[in-house]
Amino acid sequence: MSRNLCLTRQCLGLVTRIECSIRPLAGDTGMWTLLFAAGMTGEQPSTIKSQGPFHGPFVAQTILDSIVDSLTLHGYELADDPQIWCVHLQAHLRQLLRGWGVVFYGLGAGAASGLSSFTSNPYCTVSRPVRW
DSSP states (O other), rough: SEEEEEEEEETTTTEEEEEEEEEEESSSSSSEEEEEEEEESSSOOSSEEEEEEEESSHHHHHHHHHHHHHHHHHTTOOOOOOOOOOHHHHHHHHHHHHHOOESSSSSSSGGGGGGGGGGGGGTTTEOOOOOO
């Protein structure tokens, strides 16, 4: 199955849409997360959720497959539509990463304040959830 999926369900003339995406976390830690955006077709997503992190893309893919199987039992169908909420999913991923905190190795204590550049930094890894 693909790492980016779109499922739709039509009911009473309305089309409900769920977009799913598997994304790696920053820092080449081997951790991956599932992102979901749901709402009505042609509108902004009404909810964005995530699950994970998972150790590796295959674990995340297995979880996604089981979620898709469950949704298809409830009337959803896989759609070939392009993902229209990918920017919303990316923004949610960035919020998650900021919430989990980032550990910078070899950059000194002041480097942690530069969270905006952590995704391109080869020395960063995602740590356990941290309260700021």
